[in-house]
Amino acid sequence: MMADPRRTLLLSMVAAGVLVAVFRSPRATAVQDAALGGRWYKGNTHTHTLNSDGDSTPDDVVRWYREHGYQFLVLTDHNFLTSVDGLNAVHGADDRFLVVKGEEVTDRFGSKPIHINGLDVSTTVAPQGGSSVVDVIQRNVDAIRKANGVPHIDHPNFGWAISASDMRQVERTKLFEIYNGHHAVNNLGGGGVPGMEEVWDRLLSGGKLIYGVADDDAHVFKQPGNPDVPGPGRGWVFVRAARLAPRPIVEALERGDFYASTGVELTDYQATAKGITVTIKQRPSSKYRIQFIGRNGQVLSEAESSPAEYVFRGDELYVRARVLESNGSIAWTQPAWRGSSAVR
Ligand SMILES: [Zn+2]
Numbered sequence: 391m392m393a394d395p396r397r398t399l400l401l402s403m404v405a406a407g408v409l410v411a412v413f414r415s416p417r418a419t420a421v422q423d424a425a426l427g428g429r430w431y432k433g434n435t436h437t438h439t440l441n442s443d444g445d446s447t448p449d450d451v452v453r454w455y456r457e458h459g460y461q462f463l464v465l466t467d468h469n470f471l472t473s474v475d476g477l478n479a480v481h482g483a484d485d486r487f488l489v490v491k492g493e494e495v496t497d498r499f500g501s502k503p504i505h506i507n508g509l510d511v512s513t514t515v516a517p518q519g520g521s522s523v524v525d526v527i528q529r530n531v532d533a534i535r536k537a538n539g540v541p542h543i544d545h546p547n548f549g550w551a552i553s554a555s556d557m558r559q560v561e562r563t564k565l566f567e568i569y570n571g572h573h574a575v576n577n578l579g580g581g582g583v584p585g586m587e588e589v590w591d592r593l594l595s596g597g598k599l600i601y602g603v604a605d606d607d608a609h610v611f612k613q614p615g616n617p618d619v620p621g622p623g624r625g626w627v628f629v630r631a632a633r634l635a636p637r638p639i640v641e642a643l644e645r646g647d648f649y650a651s652t653g654v655e656l657t658d659y660q661a662t663a664k665g666i667t668v669t670i671k672q673r674p675s676s677k678y679r680i681q682f683i684g685r686n687g688q689v690l691s692e693a694e695s696s697p698a699e700y701v702f703r704g705d706e707l708y709v710r711a712r713v714l715e716s717n718g719s720i721a722w723t724q725p726a727w728r729g730s731s732a733v734r
């Protein structure tokens with residue numbers, strides 16, 4: 391699969407018979423994307439309700455996201471597939487909001503918690519167990535695939551359970567959490583254990599193309615503002631999809647046509663054969679730096695203003711952008727893959 395999201399969007403549309411010949415310039419706008427059928431949708435892919443260890447009903451949880459500027463939500467209770475038909479009848483009646491069914495397949499190896507989200511699974515997936523950390527992950531990933539779901543590996547540093555080496559060995563998954571909003575999942579690593587962004591660069595530099603998700607893992611909706619509980623609104627994705635429906639959304643995630651954020655919003659992101667352009671929706675009082683990152687996490691260049699452009703030199707394996715906002719929020723684009731082939 392090509393990693394260039396612009397290219398893959400076009401290819402998939404050609405395959406769908408939607409589009410025959412459209413030339414996209416690097417500075418094409420979000421408006422043009424809309425004309426082509428690709429729009430940005432804000433969503434959260436990791437959420438709990440009273441059907442597992444959340445503190446609120448599915449209806450209240452969906453209402454929170456709908457009222458806070460999101461367009462879609464995946465409900466992922468632990469080992470439980472929460473029904474979404476009734477929720478969509480109420481909250482999605484005007485086609486502006488979508489609830490996607492899902493499950494956090496919650497397993498372990500010894501004392502290590504191993505949690506794999508299954509997005510848009512067709513049936514409940516039972517934890518599969520296994521003979522090692524990698525085996526437990528792989529068996530659950532494969533069970534999610536068998537249920538027509540899209541897997542994403544959750545919070546690898548929670549319980550210091552899943553190492554970069556484990557991640558490298560897992561196959562048939564394209565997504566993992568680079569940021570999880572739960573306060574106890576050790577996103578940044580420490581004590582010699584790498585943080586999630588460092589793990590990401592290690593995997594990419596080793597030839598494994600994988601995409602980084604930010605999400606909430608929200609459990610607690612009744613204590614707004616308390617940083618010591620896993621509340622909502624901390625990490626999300628903006629997905630570029632043809633329409634607001636489960637398959638277009640999860641398929642866009644799987645081809646890397648999205649960015650992850652803890653607060654920075656982009657008005658546009660383009661990756662072409664020539665380079666990458668990032669355009670920020672700026673807050674008036676904030677300042678930004680846009681970093682283009684390549685092999686081994688090296689910052690290849692840094693821009694101080696938007697739009698920021700990176701022109702490929704030709705020898706990069708991948709280039710991804712990280713936007714740092716002066717008050718601490720971050721956006722991460724997915725890697726534009728420059729290698730000839732990706733190790734699966
Ligand atoms: Zn979990």
Ligand SMILES: [Zn+2]
Nearest residue numbers: 436438494607
């Ligand atoms: Zn969770």
